[in-house]
Amino acid sequence: MKIEKFKESIKNYIGLEPFLFWKGRVALYAILKAIGIKEGDEIILPAFTCVVVPNPIIYLGAKPVYVDIDSKTFNIDVNKIEEKITDKTKAILAQNTFGLSSDLDKIKELAKKYNLWVIEDCAHGFGGTYKGQKNGTVADAAFYSTQWNKPFSTGLGGIAVTKNKEIAQKLKELEEKTIKPSKKEELMLKTLLNIREKIVSSNTYWFALKTYRFLSEKNIIVGSSQGYELEKPTMPPNFLKGFSETQAKKGIEYFEKINGEYKIDLIIKHRKKIANCYKEILSDLGFEPPYEPDYAEHTFLKFPLLVKNREKFFYLAEKEKIELGDWFLSPIHPIQRNFELWSYKYGKNPIGEFASRHIVNLPTHEKIDENYVDKIYNFLKKNKDEIIGCRVPDNLKEG
Ligand SMILES: Cc1ncc(COP(=O)(O)O)c(C=O)c1O
Numbered sequence: 001m002k003i004e005k006f007k008e009s010i011k012n013y014i015g016l017e018p019f020l021f022w023k024g025r026v027a028l029y030a031i032l033k034a035i036g037i038k039e040g041d042e043i044i045l046p047a048f049t050c051v052v053v054p055n056p057i058i059y060l061g062a063k064p065v066y067v068d069i070d071s072k073t074f075n076i077d078v079n080k081i082e083e084k085i086t087d088k089t090k091a092i093l094a095q096n097t098f099g100l101s102s103d104l105d106k107i108k109e110l111a112k113k114y115n116l117w118v119i120e121d122c123a124h125g126f127g128g129t130y131k132g133q134k135n136g137t138v139a140d141a142a143f144y145s146t147q148w149n150k151p152f153s154t155g156l157g158g159i160a161v162t163k164n165k166e167i168a169q170k171l172k173e174l175e176e177k178t179i180k181p182s183k184k185e186e187l188m189l190k191t192l193l194n195i196r197e198k199i200v201s202s203n204t205y206w207f208a209l210k211t212y213r214f215l216s217e218k219n220i221i222v223g224s225s226q227g228y229e230l231e232k233p234t235m236p237p238n239f240l241k242g243f244s245e246t247q248a249k250k251g252i253e254y255f256e257k258i259n260g261e262y263k264i265d266l267i268i269k270h271r272k273k274i275a276n277c278y279k280e281i282l283s284d285l286g287f288e289p290p291y292e293p294d295y296a297e298h299t300f301l302k303f304p305l306l307v308k309n310r311e312k313f314f315y316l317a318e319k320e321k322i323e324l325g326d327w328f329l330s331p332i333h334p335i336q337r338n339f340e341l342w343s344y345k346y347g348k349n350p351i352g353e354f355a356s357r358h359i360v361n362l363p364t365h366e367k368i369d370e371n372y373v374d375k376i377y378n379f380l381k382k383n384k385d386e387i388i389g390c391r392v393p394d395n396l397k398e399g
Pocket of ligand 1: 023024025026050053123124145156157158
């Protein structure tokens with residue numbers, strides 16, 4: 001059984017027993033259910049996330065309460081959490097945006113004071129560390145995503161972990177209750193994994209991205225986000241879906257050793273090396289690099305760059321076949337309207353909102369080599385006047 005082998009690999013790597021789900025958002029739902037989240041509860045989360053994070057909170061009848069982010073880390077601003085805590089607050093979600101852990105000691109201190117759970121959202125942060133401890137092992141529970149653009153990819157996938165025995169027992173029960181992905185879903189995932197491996201390159205990136213998103217939104221293929229998840233936060237049928245053999249088979253590959261090192265660790269090393277090249281490029285062009293606090297190891301799943309006019313920047317990048325990411329296009333990515341359906345009040349979180357209007361991400365994945373970095377260097381140099389930098393400016397003037 002590939003699933004058992006994959007679980008064993010994760011357990012060896014993280015040091016905690018993993019519980020597997022169809023997607024990261026399902027793993028989050030399972031954790032929220034396991035800690036007893038119910039109607040009327042409030043969950044604190046950063047105002048710079050993906051809409052599939054507030055979704056499971058709302059599916060359980062609870063309310064997402066957004067806190068603005070820190071201008072340098074793109075993670076929740078730990079100094080703004082306390083003012084949002086009420087007697088209904090039950091948990092704080094601490095995200096690892098772009099591969100950088102939130103400042104967990106400060107969050108845990110608040111959680112202790114108010115008797116709250118802390119859940120690490122490690123969708124971007126598998127393999128990174130906080131004060132020497134692996135992301136996902138520091139708080140009460142955590143989830144990882146193994147979707148396409150994540151630290152390692154099984155196409156789609158979600159992993160929940162916890163140090164707490166009672167939560168673990170409940171996660172196990174929920175994992176047992178999951179419905180099996182259909183043969184059709186597995187086959188589609190297998191096909192998409194093949195297409196990605198064999199066909200998608202930086203040259204075909206924009207076409208592949210647009211096609212994939214279009215087909216997902218129309219609910220034609222098993223996508224990262226189906227159209228109905230972006231319309232309103234209503235729990236879709238069969239949401240509590242399990243992990244498949246196809247996903248496990250792919251996942252195992254990342255825990256094979258190459259010259260004594262796990263493949264996943266080599267990938268993380270590669271990402272950090274490419275990020276170092278970008279840091280040099282930016283400093284060469286006169287910009288400060290992304291902030292890297294002492295407390296965490298940044299694994300640079302994505303390299304953040306703020307630009308004055310994002311539409312124009314995307315247009316220029318696509319014309320020159322430069323691969324750019326778009327996390328996050330909105331404080332609850334990729335939502336652009338009807339924010340109130342997710343209890344989000346636009347205008348309340350100026351830093352997250354500025355970031356989500358101006359950010360693009362430079363790629364660091366395995367297919368990016370030094371020649372491609374040179375191409376990006378030339379592109380950035382040519383369009384230097386379009387760049388704001390890697391941190392949200394203190395003075396939030398729209399440029
Ligand atoms: C910060 C963050 N958390 C959670 C998720 C959910 O992961 P998944 O797509 O596996 O459900 C994402 C998604 O893409 C994300 O960006």
